[in-house]
Amino acid sequence: MEAQVRQEMQALISKLNTWSQEYYVNDQPTVEDYVYDEAYAKLLKLEADYPDLKQADSPTNRVGGKVLDGFAKVDHEIPMLSLGDVFSKAELAEFTQKLAENVGQDLAYNCELKIDGLAISLTYEKGKFIKGSTRGNGLIGEDITENLKTIKAIPLTLKEPVSVEVRGECYMPKDSFVKLNQAREQEGLPVFANPRNAAAGSLRQLDSKITAQRNLSVFLYYVMEPEKFGITTQAQALKQMQAWGLKVDEHAHLATSQAEIDAYIDQYHDQRQELAYEIDGIVLKANDLTTQKIVGNTVKVPRWAIAYKFPPDEEET
Numbered sequence: 001m002e003a004q005v006r007q008e009m010q011a012l013i014s015k016l017n018t019w020s021q022e023y024y025v026n027d028q029p030t031v032e033d034y035v036y037d038e039a040y041a042k043l044l045k046l047e048a049d050y051p052d053l054k055q056a057d058s059p060t061n062r063v064g065g066k067v068l069d070g071f072a073k074v075d076h077e078i079p080m081l082s083l084g085d086v087f088s089k090a091e092l093a094e095f096t097q098k099l100a101e102n103v104g105q106d107l108a109y110n111c112e113l114k115i116d117g118l119a120i121s122l123t124y125e126k127g128k129f130i131k132g133s134t135r136g137n138g139l140i141g142e143d144i145t146e147n148l149k150t151i152k153a154i155p156l157t158l159k160e161p162v163s164v165e166v167r168g169e170c171y172m173p174k175d176s177f178v179k180l181n182q183a184r185e186q187e188g189l190p191v192f193a194n195p196r197n198a199a200a201g202s203l204r205q206l207d208s209k210i211t212a213q214r215n216l217s218v219f220l221y222y223v224m225e226p227e228k229f230g231i232t233t234q235a236q237a238l239k240q241m242q243a244w245g246l247k248v249d250e251h252a253h254l255a256t257s258q259a260e261i262d263a264y265i266d267q268y269h270d271q272r273q274e275l276a277y278e279i280d281g282i283v284l285k286a287n288d289l290t291t292q293k294i295v296g297n298t299v300k301v302p303r304w305a306i307a308y309k310f311p312p313d314e315e316e317t
């Protein structure tokens with residue numbers, strides 16, 4: 001009997017996790033919500049009837065029970081740096097020119113959207129999500145594992161049993177932000193000024209059940225110690241994270257000239273209203289990881305990357 005229940009649980013978990021990956025990571029659902037909800041309810045019932053058969057990678061583990069009375073601290077062995085920023089294409093051209101002189105050759109840059117959220121780090125051990133934290137001051141962050149587990153775009157289990165730390169941005173989609181503020185207005189609560197503040201406020205909740213209701217999402221954009229996985233470029237790092245089942249923004253583009261970089265800036269400066277999430281610029285990274293290592297970092301920022309910030313929106317007249 002037990003073996004049969006375990007088998008039924010594992011079948012449900014596998015389907016639910018696949019559907020979750022399709023909907024929240026790939027943005028390509030293959031089943032209607034009610035199909036997911038029915039299977040989830042069936043799993044909850046089985047876990048209630050056979051609690052000691054509950055599986056570690058069950059999606060019901062996402063919503064924790066305990067309310068924390070504070071966040072534990074996490075040491076970032078590799079500091080979470082911020083980014084230098086420029087505010088014009090001329091300054092950006094100066095940056096790439098100087099870097100080319102420093103390295104002694106022209107470089108290819110991976111252009112990526114700068115997501116307006118808050119930086120997070122996720123640690124997986126043999127493919128299992130074991131720890132997640134905020135950037136904090138770059139050296140010490142807050143352990144928000146319980147809250148990150150509630151975010152369906154963060155897989156609890158990777159497609160390969162790798163031990164890896166990845167970093168990215170947690171954000172609140174624009175439509176979730178509008179709905180949240182409407183609800184808060186109804187309840188006479190103060191509204192959030194922007195999706196970034198809403199994401200920060202939602203992620204740093206001591207009660208993960210509140211985080212679970214906030215429809216947060218993530219984009220991952222760094223693999224730490226990439227050489228461990230035979231990764232040699234940033235473009236490859238993004239592809240590898242996708243292959244592991246992690247959510248990566250698909251708007252990245254490998255540019256090999258200043259004209260291509262400028263075109264990317266113009267494209268997303270114009271298209272940013274259509275995006276489902278807020279961006280405040282673009283991030284340029286030297287694509288070759290050996291070059292990144294050679295050029296290194298200052299105390300605060302990488303020398304091989306720069307953020308180009310869009311000018312603030314002209315107020316609608």
Ligand SMILES: NC(=O)c1cc2c(N)ncc(C(N)=O)c2s1
Pocket residue numbers: 081082083112113114115116117119169221283
């Ligand atoms: N502080 C940082 O290093 C970064 C911050 C961000 C951000 N807000 N959005 C996207 C990226 C990216 N694609 O690399 C980075 S990198």
